[in-house]
Amino acid sequence: MSLAVLYSRALSGMHAPLVTVETHIANGxxxxxxxxxxxxxxxxxxDRVRAALQNAQFKIPAQRITINLAPADLPKESGRFDLPIALGILAASGQIPADKLDQYEWAGELALTGELRPIHGALAMTYSAAESGRSFVLPQQNATEAALVKKAHIYAAQSLLQISAHLSGDAPLSVYTRLPDTQNDAVNYLDMAEVKGQARVKRALEIAAAGNHSALMIGPPGTGKSMLAARFPGILPPMSEVEALESAAIQSLSQGSFDIANWKRRxxxxxxxxxxxxxxxxxxxxPRPGEISLAMHGVLFLDELAEFDRRVLEVLREPLESGKITISRAARQAEFPARFQLLAAMNPCPCGYLGHHSGRCHCTPDQITRYRSKISGPxxxxxxxxxxxxxxxxxxxxQQRSTGEKSSVIRKRVEASHQRQLKRQGKTNNRLGIxxxxxxCTLDTTSETLLRQAINRLNLSARAYHRILKVARTIADxxxxEKINNQHIAEAVQYRRLDKH
Structure with a gap:
């Protein structure tokens, strides 16, 4: 006899592996x-399944058992297949009812005693299982993480015996109750008011946060670039339920589990x-997700940008445009989401002190050009x-105390701008198409003339032209x-002045 048992798929887009157990009469x-x-x-x-079945007082059929993990061309890894394999053997041998198995998806690693151990990527699998309409049975230690998916029906179990009693109807498991949402307040982030001065830079970061724009900070050492970047998440708008789930699922898939304390935290x-x-x-x-995917709906900060290998930086070009990354290998191809916000910092020259009031920089123009050319034009x-x-x-x-605005004050303006964008176009300004x-982003005659002059003077590309319009739209928001005026265009253009170098 044979039996098919479904197992939930991960977020990578692959089909759910199908566990088929078939027993054949054999001697010995x-x-x-x-x-x-x-x-x-x-x-x-x-070996784990055999020991778990024996210690749980189940009978192992004296037959040859073939376990087929379909599709055959998809590599299978980790111990999460233990539970569906064990249940398949028990159902195929008639020791548990088989009529309810297709109502659930199963995942769990078995200890030799028959206890269930936590698995990696529980949130990602639950996110996928909820789409299939089936309930999900998994180890107790993963239940809190998995229950973050609102529409999922979670059953948490501690042992193989507990699951067998549930399927037999002797001791049904209860649906795991989700804990109330916890929204992290701005106090959990570093405060922008702690950075003294740099009002103009803070204004630019506020614009970046409001429109989800990428930003590069260039300045001498010790001017606060890293401090500003560390406080940037505190001025971003709160995460939506969908954004929080997508971000948490990627972290669960890559790091093994998701820390509940970081729920809805960028x-x-x-x-x-x-x-x-x-x-x-x-x-x-x-293929596994990289940093750009782990920063999903959050911030990827690249400090000392010019010290990165140029070939490494070039791989960011396509994800910045498309919001995804496709990893191709000879045997398979995987696509990961990568909708992140790039924030970077670098020095203006090799010694770092170009433009500093101390006059310490003695770098030649050729040295400065070579240093900055590490960041490609595209x-x-x-x-x-x-x-x-x-x-x-x-x-x-x-000054003993900083006179700058607190992150909570800036975040209110950012959130108001963010809501205007969603109401008008359903997305942030950075994601606007042509x-x-x-x-x-229509312009009046005065604004159009100003932008035309900026394009000619700075020799801007078509991409830079469109990005100026999107930044100006954010400044207007x-x-x-309601409309972009010449003041908005002028402020947006000044953030492209480094193009002339």
């Missing part, structure tokens, strides 16, 4: 055969400048706001203006 001790490209962890599941990723291209965008023999063209961060005047630095730019 039972033998397990697992087919369907199993990795080492899956191959070892036959991710902030800051990889070191020695990071490889694979670490940044994802990859490997079995990548720089995709960065909406290019901000000069000057040294803080001594008077402001020596037709939408023509529709929502922050001032609650």
């Amino acid at each position: 001790l039972p033998s397990f055969t697992i087919v369907g490209l199993p990795e080492t962890e899956v191959k070892e599941s036959k 991710p902030y990723r800051s990889p070191h400048h020695t990071a490889s291209g694979v670490a940044l965008v994802g990859g490997g023999s079995h 990548l720089m063209d995709r960065i909406d706001l290019q901000i000069e961060v000057p040294a803080v005047p001594q008077e402001e630095l020596m 037709k939408e730019i023509d529709q929502f 922050l001032s609650a203006a």
